[in-house]
Amino acid sequence: MKNINEKIQNILNLYIEDIQFELKERWNSWEKDLNTPEIYEVVGGILARQITITEHLLSCSSLWNGHIAPMILRGLADNYINLAWILEDPLERSRKFIFFGLGQEKLQIAHQKKELESSGNLEENKVYIEAMENWINSQRYVFLTEVNLSKWSEISVRKMAEEAGCIDFYNYVYQPFSVNAHNMWNHIAKYNLIESSNPLHKNFRRPGKFSTDADFHYVDLACKYVNKMLSLYDLKIEFSSNRLYPYEKLHNAINKLSEEFSKDEEE
Numbered sequence: 001m002k003n004i005n006e007k008i009q010n011i012l013n014l015y016i017e018d019i020q021f022e023l024k025e026r027w028n029s030w031e032k033d034l035n036t037p038e039i040y041e042v043v044g045g046i047l048a049r050q051i052t053i054t055e056h057l058l059s060c061s062s063l064w065n066g067h068i069a070p071m072i073l074r075g076l077a078d079n080y081i082n083l084a085w086i087l088e089d090p091l092e093r094s095r096k097f098i099f100f101g102l103g104q105e106k107l108q109i110a111h112q113k114k115e116l117e118s119s120g121n122l123e124e125n126k127v128y129i130e131a132m133e134n135w136i137n138s139q140r141y142v143f144l145t146e147v148n149l150s151k152w153s154e155i156s157v158r159k160m161a162e163e164a165g166c167i168d169f170y171n172y173v174y175q176p177f178s179v180n181a182h183n184m185w186n187h188i189a190k191y192n193l194i195e196s197s198n199p200l201h202k203n204f205r206r207p208g209k210f211s212t213d214a215d216f217h218y219v220d221l222a223c224k225y226v227n228k229m230l231s232l233y234d235l236k237i238e239f240s241s242n243r244l245y246p247y248e249k250l251h252n253a254i255n256k257l258s259e260e261f262s263k264d265e266e267e
Helices: 005-030 037-058 069-088 090-120 121-139 157-163 167-181 187-191 216-237 244-267
Strands: 194-197 205-207
Touching: 005 037, 005 216, 037 069, 037 090, 037 167, 037 216, 069 157, 069 167, 069 187, 069 216, 090 121, 157 167, 167 187, 187 194, 216 244
Parallel strands: none
Antiparallel strands: 194 205
């Protein structure tokens, strides 16, 4: 049988092409009102980000482990909750999302200016700073852009999930993966400390790293969260298609490969 890893990667490559196609189909079929571009830009950008992050994860099997994958999956969960909450009030919340991001960019520019001034390098980086300011000005004048040091939604992620009807997703996905993303004890103790085998050491733990093989389960979860986002979009934007979702086709292909592999093992 042809190398199974190569076959799996071929299946994943087809999946990536599939989700790119589905994104394009949804974008092109969405009737847009250019008087409120914020809705389309924010929703389209969030969809594209979900797909982009997943593509990169699928393309690198060295990331399919308990050290790295949960950080990526937590980002996908965060992205989904953002979209779910925004779609409850698309125009107002899209603007809130944009204005907060522009404010953070303005704050970053201020910090960079201060650092460049103190190091005497401001003049030689003037073009770079102006380019960053022009990017803000193209959307909202810098002098009108407020810097908000709170959360962009002004409420907690948990509250967003509650209001958007996805609190279960927050509890079972976002919160558990946050343990990894925030480097909390209940992740570090499991993945970066090894208990001494010497009974005299009283279960003392030393620094270490559990070696983990690539686990396809993380790939399945990422693709599942892309599917969840596409389904949410289809429900809220009222997009319909007779095609199978990419996640369903991926599962069909993996199941078929598993059957072929099992058959070859028996022979």
